[in-house]
Amino acid sequence: MEHSFWQNLAGDLTAATISASLVAPTVTIIDRALVEKASYHKPLLQSLRSHAHAALKHPRQFLFSRPHGYVFTLYAATYTVANGTETITKQTHPSISDAVTFCCTFLVNVPLGVRKDIRFAQFFGTSSQIDPGRNSPPLLRKTGSAVATGTLLVRDAITIFGSFTLAQRCTDVIPDSLAAHPYSKMIFTQMVVPVLSQIVATPLHLLGLDLYNRQYKIPWADRLAVVRRDLPSATVIRCVRIIPAFGFGCLANTGLRSLFHQ
Template sequence: MNRMNIEKDAKSIMQSRYSEKLWDKSLYRQLFGDIGAATASAALVSPAVTIIDRAFVEKSLLNCSILRGLKKHTIAALKTPHRFIFSVPFGLIWTLYAATYTVANGSDTICKKFETPAAGIITFVTTTLVNVPLGVWKDMKYARIYGIRNDHDAVSKTSEPLQQELTKKVLKPKPSGAAARAATAMFLLRDSVTIFGCFTLAPRMTEMIPDDLVPGCPEAKLVIAQLTVPVLTQVVATPMHLLALDLYMRQDVKFADRLVQSQRYLPSSTAMRCFRIIPAFGFGCLANMELRSFFHRKLNV
């Protein structure tokens, strides 16, 4: 009798371990699908976001025409796509969104597997911890690459007596001290607002859309929420973005003057960031969700 019980217990343990192995394998497949969906979605949105970001930074720092910048950089990307794709700015954008989508996907998958009650909060926190530092790093790089590059070109075209003065004003070292900490804090807050709107608020708003608005098509609610909520977050995030850029590029400026300068182009900059967020966290998130569902279905077969 004892021997039969021992055999049953051993068999039960083996079955339990086998089921755990299958469960782990299923989880790994889903996580692999999460990574595939994230990297593919990032590749889809990176060209548009790279061009828009460059035009926006040049507008914020150098007062260049946004439409002219969009046209010029789009034509340059189409003429030399290999140079554009393998450029540092494109790599920065792709890294940012591939990492953001990957962490958001992975956090959601793991939370669902373990049936975690606070899945939305965990996904928001983990995604923010990855997106915010990478976003700040990307913005600092863009400010240095495009701000200094274009201003250096302007310096070289001026007359000799003005070049030394312009060089002193334009080719500034990286900010330090309070200005750098304040700029970083504003970038952190800006990105937190955007991430919350994209990955936490948008799914919740889906349930608030009336059925009469999209009868017989519940999937349309998600599309509407994902294309509108992230855009509306930029009304709050854009003033933070402009102030952060001004803090980073200009030192020894009074706060009142800084506020006036940073909000000078607020309407156009808000419209631009709303436009920018559509491919990044609108179509990008939708593509990520669809590809993720597709990979989960295929890899779990």
């Protein structure tokens, strides 16, 4: 019994590592393109093409880069904690397993997600660009960074809720005419509900990036104008982004975990 338990935990870790390896390259490229779009209005398709080409041309350099490392760490930790917590609680406290698993996953994913976004803003945002027409950068306010972090925390809370809790709850409302088998319903909701959550999360994402990139006094009307300007394209690309991260990624993690447990 104990041997099987430790084998399951090893399978949890292996499944999480493989799943994170599958989704991290795509998410890294998309997230960089989103930051560049929000920071200095670089066309999304141009960014996606150039960064994908660079990754394919220099795969080793890309895979061992710091941006890719942040994304891989985020999803590897998220999947590992979700898997391991469920394995442990199903054996020790099965009645509260789902609640504990969600809470632990949330507490790991959100701080790492915000940390990743702040690092991406530093790597690829306006703060990393040199403006030759400005003798010195604008005076930064620490409160701006705190507000940006809080905004991104709310954004991630919406994403996690939509990807884990809401997606599972919605399986019961899927009619049999659309998907008869419970597993088919789970696949459908896991692919659709997280995507729809980005309609709410994307404005917060853009606002958080603007608060970080421009940490000085600006009328809120100007900030909201930037959000409105980039919202349509950013919403589309974040909906696409969520498919590998919390669609295929979660499905791959679940399938591999079941395989290794057997």
